[in-house]
Amino acid sequence: MENTMKNYEDVDSWKTIMFLYNSALKEVGTKLEILNDEFQHVHKYNPIEHIKTRIKTPESIVKKLRRYGYEISIENMVKYINDIAGVRLICSFTSDIYRLAEIGNQSDLKVLSIKDYIKNPKESGYKSYHMLVSVPIFLSDSVVDTKVEIQIRTIAMDFWASLEHKIYYKFEGDAPEYISRDLRECAEMVSTLDEKMLSLNEAIKECLEKQEELNISTKTKETNRQDQRVLQGLD
Numbered sequence: 001m002e003n004t005m006k007n008y009e010d011v012d013s014w015k016t017i018m019f020l021y022n023s024a025l026k027e028v029g030t031k032l033e034i035l036n037d038e039f040q041h042v043h044k045y046n047p048i049e050h051i052k053t054r055i056k057t058p059e060s061i062v063k064k065l066r067r068y069g070y071e072i073s074i075e076n077m078v079k080y081i082n083d084i085a086g087v088r089l090i091c092s093f094t095s096d097i098y099r100l101a102e103i104g105n106q107s108d109l110k111v112l113s114i115k116d117y118i119k120n121p122k123e124s125g126y127k128s129y130h131m132l133v134s135v136p137i138f139l140s141d142s143v144v145d146t147k148v149e150i151q152i153r154t155i156a157m158d159f160w161a162s163l164e165h166k167i168y169y170k171f172e173g174d175a176p177e178y179i180s181r182d183l184r185e186c187a188e189m190v191s192t193l194d195e196k197m198l199s200l201n202e203a204i205k206e207c208l209e210k211q212e213e214l215n216i217s218t219k220t221k222e223t224n225r226q227d228q229r230v231l232q233g234l235d
């Protein structure tokens with residue numbers, strides 16, 4: 001099999017690999033939808049706001065291989081580029097992130113690595129939870145373990161990362177210092193916003209639970225009163 005992807009002449013093998021990555025995205029996507037539906041079914045709550053899936057563009061793959069100093073070949077691409085198939089999960093609260101990360105415990109997935117940029121943000125201020133997994137793809141005559149990078153972050157973290165990606169990440173570290181500083185400040189604001197939203201959500205839940213308890217006890221008192229009146233022959 002010809003192994004070079006220069007000019008993508010080897011369409012067959014390129015196509016096969018892309019078929020595998022696309023299949024892996026479908027597998028992981030379905031798992032996540034089921035997890036989200038189960039949460040809705042059991043807790044009446046959806047932790048996932050949106051799911052984005054993407055296959056890295058050939059240009060981006062070539063650029064990354066060059067950045068890593070590897071020769072451009074399909075073999076190197078499969079070996080060294082971990083995020084060719086990527087799933088991004090966007091959730092509302094930081095607490096959802098670790099709940100969703102439990103997908104890594106499913107027995108058919110292998111967790112190859114975890115980069116917790118929530119607990120250890122990047123120098124730039126980037127926050128996100130990255131989990132590299134491999135998922136078995138069952139073909140007619142073989143099973144191929146295929147890598148998928150799952151990124152999990154809040155809406156606020158995603159807002160920051162998307163803008164930073166557009167305006168800064170492509171500088172590859174060469175952006176003017178005042179821009180980097182402002183972005184770090186924005187990242188701190190994002191963290192503060194996430195913390196506030198999480199505690200606000202907890203406070204709302206607590207308040208609703210208290211109201212519910214109050215309603216139940218008022219209803220019980222009312223029912224008791226009615227029962228007593230029936231017993232006393234007043235009704």
Ligand code: 0O2
Pocket residue numbers: 056060064080081082083115122124126130160161162164165169
């Ligand atoms: P692009 O342009 O999005 O494709 P690895 O080889 O896996 O050890 P890698 O791939 O750098 O190293 O791993 P990591 O840190 O998990 O990053 C994977 C992807 O996360 C990146 O892909 C980015 O999309 C995103 N990412 C990582 N760091 C940052 C950051 O500081 N800011 C933003 N906005 N995104 C980040 P690519 O291929 O680098 O870039």
